[in-house]
Amino acid sequence: MLGIIRDCTVQHAKQTEHVDWFMGLPELMAFISITIMRGIIRVPSLRDCWSKNLGSPQIIETMSRGRFQNIMHHLRFDDRDTRSERAQTDKFAAISNIWGLFATNCITSYIPGQHITIDEQLFLSKTRCCFLQYIASKPDKFGIKFWVACDLKTKYVCNILPYLGKDDTLPRGERVSESVVMRLMEPFLDKGRNVTTDNFFTSLSLAKRLLSRNTTILGTVNKIRKEIPPSTRQMYRDEFTTQVFSTIGATLTVYAPKRRKTVYVLSSMHSTIQTQDTTKKKPNIITQYNTTKCGVDVMDQMVREYTVRAEHGAGQ
Known part of the structure; x- marks a missing residue:
């Protein structure tokens, strides 16, 4: 490199x-x-x-x-004499060679633990390119989005992929979210690990694909997913209620911590659900999710804390 x-x-x-x-x-x-x-x-x-x-x-x-x-x-980071030719088939041509080597080094240089967290991260950039993202909810509104897999314990970046817009090579009918998780986890499958995701990625079909590779999933689920029972989508619920739905190889937990809020969590690592003996009656699956979801978030905080980005002004 x-x-x-x-x-x-x-x-x-x-x-x-x-x-x-x-x-x-x-x-x-x-x-x-x-x-x-x-x-x-x-x-x-x-x-x-x-x-x-x-x-x-x-x-x-x-x-x-x-x-x-x-x-x-x-x-x-590349030969600019050949970039225009490479850019015709590679949107990331200006850095793809070095980036591929970096990602390979991340994979081969560290053996992650049992829990891996997958999430998105937006790196600040205002460079004009076809895959520049604007995400209003992020501290830096403009940037290049990356899909990141981090080891929970050390927050080490196990694997990382850039988001370059629509992927024309994606098989017909396959979700982008499922493809991303399977690509990020490919080097770490078949080892009995668990991956924690948010509601953009989590689905029953993904859980089944991972189980076939001896890997479990724990993640929140978007209420519009077809695997969510229609009877659980009501907005007004009694406080601190928990419903559990078992399906093939996975368990869906519906938890209402308060009125007007319902959390859906899918897990293929929990066969039984237990609730705390407290007023909130929080199920163990929620506690487990809160514990394992922070890998990428903490890594993002570390990147911002030790940023090497220079402020604009004299002397730059």
């Missing part, structure tokens, strides 16, 4: 500056180290990172600010 980034960056510098521009792997690693350090010390301005008062001695001693900015200006 480093070799590809170095070669593409040097190529771009030579083509644009028309000079004998060079960068070795040690210098590229130093550049990446400074980028990581900026996320740790959280100084938004590049100029301040090299200042005597706000800057870090490790950054100052590693590389000059001018050289860091020069490398960042030329930083590339």
Whole structure:
């Protein structure tokens, strides 16, 4: 990966500056180290990172600010001479080679535990491209959406896929949500693991597909799914009620924690449902879901906490 980034960056510098521009792997690693350090010390301005008062001695001693900015200006991840040709069949052509290697390294470098969480994540970007997303509910409204699978215990990114818009290769009748989960989980199936999802992904058909690969699912279900019994969709319910519906290989729990709110949770890892001996009578399936759903959320918080994104302004 480093070799590809170095070669593409040097190529771009030579083509644009028309000079004998060079960068070795040690210098590229130093550049990446400074980028990581900026996320740790959280100084938004590049100029301040090299200042005597706000800057870090490790950054100052590693590389000059001018050289860091020069490398960042030329930083590339693919051969731009062949990009237009590759872009005809690959929307992610500008980074797909490096991204594929990164995802492969994520898969092969760590063995996740029993529980894996799958969710979406929006990385801030305003680059003009056909798959840029606008999601009003996200802190960063514009960005590139990724499907992420995280280990629950460590919040390690086990696998990650970019969302590039409509997938014409998807088999007719197959849900995008099911395809995403099966692709993300493919390296980790047949090992007795459990995957936790939200109501965008969870369905009975997905639960059956995962069970056939010795993998269970635990997730909230959208009330419009066909597997939700019509009798449970009423909006007005008594407080703290629980209904359980068993189907082939899975259990659907309908929990009403309060009036005007009903939660539907599908699980293929629970054969029996128990409720707490408290006023709320919360079923164990709800407690289990709340415990295992946070993998991607915590990872997203860590990305934001240690962001390396520079603020706009002087010195950038």
